[in-house]
Amino acid sequence: MLKEAKARIGRNAILLAMFDGEEELEITRHLDYLSWRYCKGKVGSMELQKIVAAIETAAKRNHVVDGELYREMHALYHAVVEAVQGVTRGQVELGDLMRTVGLRFAVVRGTPYENAAEGEWIAVALYGTIGAPIRGLEHETVGLGINHI
Incomplete structure (x- = not known):
């Protein structure tokens, strides 16, 4: 059984990818409290x-x-491939289809289940834009991938 809502690994990964400033500080404090490992970054390609x-x-x-x-x-x-499938709506192609992305990503590793025997899991969240390689012709997108370690 999953832990309480605040210990859901996918939820936390999505929030970390989307938030910045004070909101980001709040989620990182929460992840630290859970003793979960995490990182975030940006990529465009x-x-x-x-x-x-x-x-x-x-x-x-x-x-x-x-x-x-x-x-x-x-x-x-x-987890990355699953998240990319969400961003690209199942067509895991970008350049060949004349699409580009500008993404913020978060990787969160933790124990989302009450039963410790379920072990560690990893979540990758992607949030940003996808569209034609022309500024202003993109739209928002999000993807999430979760896998056991």
């Missing part, structure tokens, strides 16, 4: 591999995942 690389690099540099452990990188990769 027409190439999916650059998006994946930016998120993986941030997660490794901020010690959200251990880059030497295959299971951790594998879990992160699948």
Whole structure:
């Protein structure tokens, strides 16, 4: 069974990706209280591999995942791909379709279940814009991917 609503990993990842300023400080305090690991960043590209690389690099540099452990990188990769599918509405293509994204991302790692045996999970949230590679011709988008570690 999931912990209370404030300990839902996807919810926290989405809020972290979307918030800044005082709101961001509030969510990071909450994540620290839960003893969860997290990071956030920005990426813009027409190439999916650059998006994946930016998120993986941030997660490794901020010690959200251990880059030497295959299971951790594998879990992160699948969470990223699932989040990108949400952003691209299932067509995991950008440049080939003349689309570009400007995204803020958050990676959150924690224990969202009351039963400790359920272990750690990782969530990747993406929030930003997608559209034609012409400023002003984009719209908002959001994606979320969650995987067990």
